[in-house]
Amino acid sequence: MTGNVLLSVEDVVVDLPTPRGNLRAVDRVNLEVQAGQTLGVVGESGCGKTMLSRAILQLLPKKAKLGGRVMFDGQDLVSLDRESLRKLRGRSLAVVFQDPMTSLNPVLTIGTQLIETLQEHLELDLAAARKRSVELLAAVGIPAPEQRLTQYPHQLSGGMRQRVAIAIALSCEPKLLIADEPTTALDVTIQAQILDLLAREQQRRHMAMILITHDLGVVAGRTDEVAVMYAGRVVERAPTPALFKKMRMPYTEALLAAIPKLDTAPHTVLPAISGRPPDPTRPIKGCSFSPRCRYAVARCHGEKPELTEAETPAHQYACFHPIETPAAVPA
Amino acid sequence: MAFFVARRLLYLVPVLLAVSLLTFSIASLLPGDLAMTILADQATPENLAALRHDMGLDQPIWQRYFTWLGHVLQGDFGRSFRTGQTVLQAVAERLPVSIELMLLAQLGALAIGVPLAIVCAARSGGPFDRFMTGTAFGMLSVPTFLSAILLIYLFAVELQWLPATGYIPFAEDPLANLRFMVLPSLTLALAEWPGIMRILRSDMIATLQEDYISLAKAKGLKPARILFVHALKPSSLTLVTITGINIGRLIGGALIVETIFALPGIGRLLVGAILTRDLVILQGVVLLVAAGFVIMNFIVDLLYAVLDPRIRHGHA
Numbered sequence: 001m002t003g004n005v006l007l008s009v010e011d012v013v014v015d016l017p018t019p020r021g022n023l024r025a026v027d028r029v030n031l032e033v034q035a036g037q038t039l040g041v042v043g044e045s046g047c048g049k050t051m052l053s054r055a056i057l058q059l060l061p062k063k064a065k066l067g068g069r070v071m072f073d074g075q076d077l078v079s080l081d082r083e084s085l086r087k088l089r090g091r092s093l094a095v096v097f098q099d100p101m102t103s104l105n106p107v108l109t110i111g112t113q114l115i116e117t118l119q120e121h122l123e124l125d126l127a128a129a130r131k132r133s134v135e136l137l138a139a140v141g142i143p144a145p146e147q148r149l150t151q152y153p154h155q156l157s158g159g160m161r162q163r164v165a166i167a168i169a170l171s172c173e174p175k176l177l178i179a180d181e182p183t184t185a186l187d188v189t190i191q192a193q194i195l196d197l198l199a200r201e202q203q204r205r206h207m208a209m210i211l212i213t214h215d216l217g218v219v220a221g222r223t224d225e226v227a228v229m230y231a232g233r234v235v236e237r238a239p240t241p242a243l244f245k246k247m248r249m250p251y252t253e254a255l256l257a258a259i260p261k262l263d264t265a266p267h268t269v270l271p272a273i274s275g276r277p278p279d280p281t282r283p284i285k286g287c288s289f290s291p292r293c294r295y296a297v298a299r300c301h302g303e304k305p306e307l308t309e310a311e312t313p314a315h316q317y318a319c320f321h322p323i324e325t326p327a328a329v330p331a
Numbered sequence: 332m333a334f335f336v337a338r339r340l341l342y343l344v345p346v347l348l349a350v351s352l353l354t355f356s357i358a359s360l361l362p363g364d365l366a367m368t369i370l371a372d373q374a375t376p377e378n379l380a381a382l383r384h385d386m387g388l389d390q391p392i393w394q395r396y397f398t399w400l401g402h403v404l405q406g407d408f409g410r411s412f413r414t415g416q417t418v419l420q421a422v423a424e425r426l427p428v429s430i431e432l433m434l435l436a437q438l439g440a441l442a443i444g445v446p447l448a449i450v451c452a453a454r455s456g457g458p459f460d461r462f463m464t465g466t467a468f469g470m471l472s473v474p475t476f477l478s479a480i481l482l483i484y485l486f487a488v489e490l491q492w493l494p495a496t497g498y499i500p501f502a503e504d505p506l507a508n509l510r511f512m513v514l515p516s517l518t519l520a521l522a523e524w525p526g527i528m529r530i531l532r533s534d535m536i537a538t539l540q541e542d543y544i545s546l547a548k549a550k551g552l553k554p555a556r557i558l559f560v561h562a563l564k565p566s567s568l569t570l571v572t573i574t575g576i577n578i579g580r581l582i583g584g585a586l587i588v589e590t591i592f593a594l595p596g597i598g599r600l601l602v603g604a605i606l607t608r609d610l611v612i613l614q615g616v617v618l619l620v621a622a623g624f625v626i627m628n629f630i631v632d633l634l635y636a637v638l639d640p641r642i643r644h645g646h647a
């Protein structure tokens with residue numbers, strides 16, 4: 001791939017100690033994001049995608065152990081001192097969380113929460129910060145932005161709150177925006193609006209974005225590259241068009257099949273992925289998807305496939321018998 | 332907001348009525364005959380009957396309650412048969428002492444408890460947190476009479492820095508007044524900071540797990556701003572409740588502390604009234620103190636609304 005790498009996640013491991021033993025939430029993940037590009041991270045609940053985003057932001061729970069390197073703009077965030085990290089966060093590295101009902105402080109006005117970020121990172125006086133806050137709210141499609149400054153989060157709808165959270169994230173023109181399931185907590189009708197808003201602002205500001213979602217459909221038209229995660233690992237990674245043209249990993253295929261389509265007849269049973277994700281406190285010997293995989297053969301249960309380059313450039317997958325390979329056809 | 336205040340004020344009426352009924356019945360149902368107490372060795376049957384009639388004691392209890400309530404509503408709480416002082420005079424004389432003690436004690440307790448709670452919550456599970464949580468637990472089990480005596484021994488007897496007992500009104504000599512108030516308020520503060528610390532600490536730890544604190548960190552805010560602006564306010568609802576209850580309770584005087592340090596506050600007035608069976612003073616003071624307590628809680632309700640906009644807008 002060309003372009004300059006803005007973020008490079010190198011062999012990142014996140015271990016969470018639990019009463020039932022060590023939980024490996026993220027297992028040797030490698031990813032890159034080029035400046036101005038969008039990466040989609042897809043996987044079902046508990047696959048480690050949120051932990052990965054927290055690892056990038058250095059916002060893991062206290063007890064979590066983080067290994068590997070997170071190179072952002074030439075610095076390793078893992079070993080960076082607190083003060084430099086603080087100056088980076090909110091300035092060039094911003095985030096939008098999943099649930100706008102809980103991510104805004106209920107006792108502070110919208111204005112305070114916007115202005116404090118602006119004043120922390122940009123040398124703006126109160127009047128300038130206020131003016132910029134109004135512009136930001138208007139830019140994310142909030143009507144009557146001036147009045148909103150004195151309102152509290154509970155006076156706004158969920159969609160409006162997420163727009164405010166996006167305005168906060170965009171406020172200091174970040175180089176990278178991490179959107180962690182930004183629409184999961186919202187009504188379906190609002191979801192597309194928020195995603196389009198994110199895509200539009202990403203284009204306009206030439207910022208890089210990591211869009212984390214459980215919905216392959218969401219990343220389809222909005223990302224440059226997709227990484228599919230399963231049980232803490234990246235199991236398939238490809239430029240978005242290549243992935244949708246030819247999926248190699250059976251898990252990716254199963255994820256796509258689980259999305260309801262407009263042309264399916266009403267009351268049809270949706271194809272679901274049978275079984276549950278493996279218990280992350282008990283490492284699996286073979287491929288972690290093998291217990292649920294309809295193509296799995298003996299080798300899949302005994303040996304873990306590594307993420308390897310396919311014949312298509314930049315298309316990587318971790319599977320012994322990728323789809324459309326003769327050997328993978330079940331007997 | 333005006334509607335909110337008006338509604339809360341309306342709630343006060345039945346509460347205060349219930350309080351007056353309770354105080355009156357407790358004082359009336361106490362064993363012992365007021366007329367007998369007053370007359371003492373001159374209690375001939377005729378004298379007793381005459382005095383009972385004069386005081387209305389021969390009327391049924393509900394009638395006496397309404398007569399008393401009628402007087403109370405006109406601001407007449409009755410008069411001590413011993414000193415001839417009205418209840419209002421007696422309370423007005425002693426209230427400033429108790430209020431000063433209460434304020435100093437609360438300020439002291441908050442000054443110790445709040446910063447410790449914030450530091451412990453920010454470093455929860457660390458050695459300092461564990462040490463302070465243990466200390467607070469230990470301090471919680473020290474009764475006030477013990478810490479009062481230890482403080483007197485240390486600061487008044489051994490070091491001779493402060494007077495052990497006595498009182499000078501603030502208006503007369505502010506400095507001397509404060510010297511007399513240090514030990515009593517410190518005694519109360521020592522008893523109260525552990526509660527404040529433990530409650531604020533645990534609320535604060537819960538708040539620090541919230542998404543909006545993660546977002547505040549992700550926004551690159553300074554740790555002090557996250558703790559004091561983003562975490563302290565939403566964590567302080569229980570603290571306000573506790574402080575309100577403490578203040579309300581101390582309006583009624585700190586019986587033990589006022590007695591040990593010979594402070595002429597409401598607590599001593601009550602103790603005196605009980606010991607001399609001065610029921611008029613007793614029921615009047617208890618009613619006023621209860622009213623103070625109820626009003627204090629009303630103020631706490633209003634503070635909730637100041638702290639949390641969701642309560643203000645009727646969303647919670």
